[in-house]
Amino acid sequence: MEENKDISLSEMLEMSRVLWEKNKERWSPMEPQYGKNFILYMIEEIGEVIQIIKKKGEEEIMQSPEVRERFIEELCDVMMYYSDVLNRFKITPNEFAEKYYEKFNKNMKRDYEKQYKETV
Template sequence: MITNENDLKISEMLNLSYKLWEKHSNTWSPMEPEYAKTFILYMIEEIGESIAIIKKKGEAEIMNNIEVREHFVEELGDVLMYFMDILNRFNISSEEFSRIYLEKFMKNMDRDYENQYKNLK
């Protein structure tokens, strides 16, 4: 299942998300698109918890205090878990996501952010 536990692939993360859902499928919402917006809200909540650690502990603590750092990384992991739940609910494969992500990356590499935002009206 997991080829390298220290470097997860998107396909592995999607699989883990689905396995966790299968374990709780009798009490969790179905793996269907109409439930994805709820998981976006859960993901935003986890982003808020990540921000709270930055606000309460500060960047130096995240960088230098192992307990704070692990808590911060755990919250970021929760963000990704909900993100994977969203991808699964919309049946977005790792290949589809990767292709579109890389296309957007290449587009961003060619963007002139300074001029783009300077010219906003």
């Protein structure tokens, strides 16, 4: 039976800080002026996710344990850089959650079909 694991934003941000603390002599400071670079690193990792989708396809991601593992690993890299960005801009879990819920509620009221037709 598979163990149910979940990770909170707080845990992700703490893990990011711990990893940075271990490597801070070689890595960029945990300051906002370096945030842009980590967004670019994150985009690079998103590119690796896209490569797997393009080269292997959705079916292989769903059926092949090896491909799936690699796919998830690359998604983890995306999230790790994302956490680094949040930390560099000193965004707290509470601050993030508040805005996330606010944006979700706003999106729930949007008419995407109408909005798309108006922009085309």
